[in-house]
Amino acid sequence: MEPLSSEGMGEILSPPATTLGFVGWVRRNLFNGIFNSLVTMVVLAVLMAFVPRFIKWALLDGVWYSSGQGCREAGGACWSVVTRNLRFILFGFYPYEQQWRPVLCVGLFMGLFAFSRKPRHWNRRLLYAWGTGLLIMGVLMPGGIFGLDYIEPARWGGICLTLLLSLFGLTAAYPLGVILALGRQSKLPVVKSLSVIYIELIRGVPLISLLFMASVMFPLFLPEGITxxxxxxxxxxxxLFTAAYIAEVVRGGLQAIPRGQYEAAESLGLDYTLKMRLIILPQALKIVIPPTVSILISAFKDTSLVVIIGLFDLLKTTQVTLANPEWMGFSTEAFSFIAVIYFVGCFSMSNLSRRLEREL
Amino acid sequence: MAEDLSAGNDASASEAVPFWHDPAKRGMAFQAAFLILVLTMGYVLFTITRGNLERQSIATGFDFLTREAGFEIGESLIAYSAANTYARALVVGILNTLKVAVIGIVMTVVLGGLVGVARLSANWLLARLAAAYIEVLQNIPILLQLFFWYAIFREVLPSPRQTMNPIAGVYFNNRGFFFPVPKHDPAHEMMAAAFVAAWVAGLFLRRWARRRQDLTGRTFPGWTCSVLLLLLFPFGVWLAFGAPSAMEIPQLKGFNFEGGLSISPEFGALLLGLVLYTSAFVAEIVRAGIQAVSHGQTEAAMSIGLRPSLVLSLIVLPQALRVIIPPLTSQMLNLTKNSSLAVAIGYPDVVSVVNTTINQTGQAIEGVLMIMTVYLVLSLATSAFMNWYNKKMALVER
Known part of the structure; x- marks a missing residue:
């Protein structure tokens, strides 16, 4: 077929300029109708009122590397409270000259996490890599072997504590959660009711009450002489807390597997263990990967609660810094910095979770 | 026939195979072993704990509840002093938790609903702004947000002597927020009674309107009329009592303001943090709920000639609410549970009161049990209410 030519036909008109390009976009998205135009104007007015003031405070008048006294004289944002205390905020009381160890741990974690983002990297080797990574972190932080000085856990702090608590928390809670979910789906009434009681009990109370339990009640449960x-x-x-939430997520996965899969496995003569291990769990756990990432996000955020029982996580080191008379009164800046760290961590994980939901 | 056959099979099977190959009996044995294991562990823990308690001479039981508490509580809905019992202190704590939870839930639902609708707005700027709001607030730990607001209230706001005074009679400073309230007058009780009466009347009016519409097809603006009733009837009573308009205005006395309505920085920070954090989650739930109603429903409703407001209230909202309510319930429970973080900024909620009690009496087990019981009861009550509401809203199928 010959291409159409405009020769002999009427001149082809382009659409009106007001519907094309930037102007068209603005009209379509910001000023389509009286109400929307009004909303746009109000939002713009509010932004105009606050954004320039914020930029002046945070950037133009901000002080980046001065003493606390210098900050008080400057009048803008005092980012010095972060830059001057950065290593304490990030690593707590970990000995100064040994802080390459937590840095290495955090780097290792970020590398592993970045590599695990792609589902095509998911295989047995990655699992081994995570195992090795956790092992290295577990050796590097306390030390005591390979000529590394021993650093007692009481001196760990800052971002490492936050990462370790959430990472090891999820790793240990995962198998427990799967067992609880299987228990809840079990046909045995005793197992089922105990699992239900555990899950609902934990999900009904705040994490704080469990942390109180850990700090004041656990010592009473231990035989004399053991601390x-x-x-x-x-x-x-x-x-214990995360496991209950994982159990509910995994239960969702178990319920999403069609009955036919259970029946097919049984008709092959597989017993309960084989049926679950070979047929049901591999499918169920794959479905629940995105919600599991959401639980990891919650666990990461929830570890900040340990500050209430006096552990030196990221929040506590910041509070300690702010209690220093030199830096008193600059909470906004210091907390904003911590907020950015948490935001970057959680946002990248929630993006991952959303992408996996689309891809899987 | 088939049943007989299988029953026969079972009977012969149980005779033929040893019991460890019979799934039913094996299950029983496994459960018995599991139960014994759990009970033994419980018993061992109990014995160790009892031994520890005796050695450290810590009392057990709830006798301490009747003793004098001996500590002050910053804010309370009922009369309380240090001379009152621990039990009363606990009640004060529970009421404070309920106060922040109830006010917080109402504000969260309103704000979350608005942000969720804004997220879907055709206005690009508003939708982006709502998305940023949701992402930022969801991804920062609630405890950090509480610290942040509390620090702002304590550090950025001026002292009572240099107080901010945005509107006449309203004062913001680092001791709290102070608002004028109408001076007490007998008219107020009558207005409250009028409000309740108007509510009941509105209920009957709407029922009558629905019945009339069912019978005759004629509509009646029942909702508009009941809202007008709710506003006008108390207002009329107020006028009838001579429109008492004396206000109680907060006054600076010594180092702080007195009189009027005051909101402490602790309560303010807790409420603000909880509402902002939870409303981000609620906004996502509302967005998902509205998107779950298929476009065909809206088009069908418009094609039968319903006005846009009726499309929303009769077609879209009832269907969206069905998707929204279950996750909304769990967010309300989350807000209630997160209110326990009050202990970190010094608002005297139940956790903070019990924490003081544990420190004074050393009875940690009873204390933690009390905290858990309070939250479990609140959780169960909320889910019971929500189940009832859910059932009411559920799809009635032909």
Whole structure:
């Protein structure tokens, strides 16, 4: 077929300029109708009132590297409270010259996380890589072997504590959660009711009450002479708490598997363990990967609660910095910095969760 | 026939195979073993704990509730002093938790609904702004947000002597927010009674209007009339009592303001943090709920000639609410549970009162049990209410 030519036909008119390009876009999206035009004007007015003031305070008048006194004289944002105390805020009381170890741990974690973002990297090797990574972190932080100085857990702090609590919390809570979910779906009434009671009990109370339990009640449960480090106790509380939420997510996955799969597995003569391990769980756990990432996000955010029982996580180190008379009164800047760290972590994870939901 | 056959099969099978190959009996044995294991663990823990308690001479039981508490509580809905019992202190804490939870839930639903609708707005700027609001507030831990607002209230706001005075009679400073309230007058009780009466009348009016519409097909603006009743009847009573308009205005006395309505920085920070954080989640739920109603429903409603407002109230909202309510319930519970973080900024909620009690009496087990019971009861009550509401809203199928 020959291409159409405009020769001999009427001149082709282009659409009116007001519907094309930037002007068209603005008209379509910001000023389509009286109400929307009004909303746009109001929003713009509010932005005009606040954004320039914020930029002046945060950037133009901001002080980036001065003493606390210098900050008070400047009048703008005092980012010095962050830059001058950065290593304490990030690593707490971890010995200064040994802080390459937590840096390495955080770097290792970020590398593993970045690599795990692509579903095509998911195989057995990645699992081994995570296992090795966690092992290295577990050795690097306390030290005591390979000529590394021993650093008692009481001195761990800052971002490492936050990462360790959420990462090991999820790793340990995952199997427990799967078992609880299987228990809740079980046909055995005793197993089922105990699982239901556990899950509903934990989901009905705030994490704080479990952390209180860990800090004041656990010591009473232990035989005389045995003491468990406070970080480990908080870790146990986080594991018990997260497991109940994972159980509910996994239960959703188990319920989404069609009955036919269960029946087919049974008709092959597989017993309960084989049926679950080979047929049901691989499918169910794959479905629930996106909601599991959401639980990881919650766990990451919830670890900040350990500050209430006095552990030196990111929030506590910031508070300690702010209690120093030199830096008193600059909470806004310091908390904004911590907020950015949490935001970057959670936002990248929630983006991942959303992408996986589309791809899987 | 088939049943007989299978029953026969079972009977013969149980005779033929040993019991460890019979799933039913094996299940029983497994459950018994599991139960024994759990009970043994419980018993061992109990014994160890009792031994520990005796050695450290910590009392057990709830006798301490009747003793004198001996600590002050910053704000309270009922009369309380340090001379009152621990039990009364606990009630004060529970009421404070309920206060922040109830006010917070109402504000969260309103704000979350608005942001959720804004997120779907055809206005690009508004939709982007709502999206940014949701992303930022969801991804920052609630505790950090509480610290942030509390720090702003304590550090950025001026002292009572240099108080901010945005409108006459209203004062903002680092001791709290102070608003004028109408001076007490007998008219107020009558206005409250009028309000209740108007509510009941509105209920009957709407029922009558619905019946009339069912019978004759004629509509009656029942909702508009009941809202007008709610506003006008108390207003009429107020006028009838001579329009008492004396206000109680907060006054600076010594180092702080007195009189009027005051909101402490602790309560303000807790409420603001909880509402902003939870409303971001509620906004996402509302957005998903509205998007779940298919476009065909809207088009069908418009094609039968319904006005846009009726399309929303009769077609879209009832269907969206069905999707929205279950996750909304869990967000309300989350808000209630997160209100326990009050202990970190010094608002005297139930956790903070019990925490003080544990520190004074050393009875940690009873304390943690009390906290857990309070939240479990609140959770169960909320979900019971929501189940009832859910059932009411559920799809009535032919």
């Amino acid at each position: 468990v480090n406070k970080i480990l106790r908080a870790q146990a509380a986080i594991i």
